[in-house]
Amino acid sequence: MAKTQAETIRETDLYKPVHDYLVAQGYEVQGEVNGCDLAAIMGDDLIVIELKTSFNLKLLYQAVKRQRVTESVYVAVPRPKGGTRTAAWREMCMLLRRLEIGLITVALNKKADQVEVHFHPNTFDRMKSMRANKRIRYSIIKETAGRSGHYNTGGANKTKLITAYREQAIHIVCCMMKYGKMSPAQLKKMGTSAKTPNILRDNHYGWFIKVTRGIYDLDDSAREFLKGYPELQQHYMGKISEWEQAQAAAEAEAQAASDDQAENKKAGRKKGKADKLA
Structure with a gap:
């Protein structure tokens, strides 16, 4: 049954769409395997997916723990109502890529549930990331060196x-x-x-x-x-x-x-x- 915005989405609502998606890809899929929300195998290939109704720290803990047994770890969350152009979405993606965790979203629609794999777990190239952000690095160094004293309190916001x-x-x-x-x-x-x-x-x-x-x-x-x-x-x-x-x-x-x-x-x-x- 489709969920409206007024209804509460449960983790179990995400299971069937993701299950069916992986089965269609040729995987053998089981739920709740040794603490994993979902495990899928194809030959020696093992995929573990953690399901959560929202992106939070507990989800990251679980996903990182699953990396002890496989490199193919994903998190699956409902597709955000605000879309994929928000700052919160970009920050979530940045953190997951840094942790080498894949991202799946599920849209629970009336006609058909939609599963989208936004990115797979890939090795994070830290040096490449630093090269891409060298201007920001230079800006931080320049700003730090350009101040004459300590006039700001770290952590403060909405202040001059x-x-x-x-x-x-x-x-x-x-x-x-x-x-x-x-x-x-x-x-x-x-x-x-x-x-x-x-x-x-x-x-x-x-x-x-x-x-x-x-x-x-x-x-x-x-x-x-x-x-x-x-x-x-x-x-x-x-x-x-x-x-x-x-x-x-x-x-x-x-x-x-x-x-x-x-x-x-x-x-x-x-x-x-x-x-x-x-």
């Missing part, structure tokens, strides 16, 4: 995160708090990110006001935000002070070099006059 990008914007905010309206070129000279022009233009946080072409000022919301992160403000104000000291040292060095050059020229002229008198 201090990302490397947000820190770059905060550096710009601190420069403007000290020097007022500035251009991207002036800011980059002070050591802000190479992304400074884009950060100002895109203005994702609403912190910047375009005064005129190439000149930006601060919105009050930027100062208000930084009140909640005094350690961040202190950090970037410290970087600005370091830049100022480096600038002052460079200017002093340049002035000293200029003075030395002028002194050398003066000494050269005196020597020239002395040579003429001699």
Whole structure:
């Protein structure tokens, strides 16, 4: 009998469709064999299938235990009402492939039950997976290295995160708090990110006001935000002070070099006059 959405599906409802599917493939099928929901054999080939009305951790435990006796382990669950394009479906498939477990879904319809094998148990190539996700790996490394301190609590959600990008914007905010309206070129000279022009233009946080072409000022919301992160403000104000000291040292060095050059020229002229008198 077909099940409607209002009715409860039992594991036993999944058994007959899967049984009949495997029999049609030429397998000899039995239910509840040594703790396995379904076992199917064809010659020396053994398939074990665990039936569950929903995808859960207990199902994975059972399937992994069955891998002790055969490589051909599948889980069978009702076809999801939300279809196969949801995040939950993709995550389920990713985990099953990682565990080298096959996936079967059963649609209990009025006309005929439908069994679909979405993928078979295959060896998971971990290195291939890492190569395919190298951009994500690089992004994690870059983001981790780009943060100046520990401003986020792991496990928290629905909170404003201090990302490397947000820190770059905060550096710009601190420069403007000290020097007022500035251009991207002036800011980059002070050591802000190479992304400074884009950060100002895109203005994702609403912190910047375009005064005129190439000149930006601060919105009050930027100062208000930084009140909640005094350690961040202190950090970037410290970087600005370091830049100022480096600038002052460079200017002093340049002035000293200029003075030395002028002194050398003066000494050269005196020597020239002395040579003429001699």
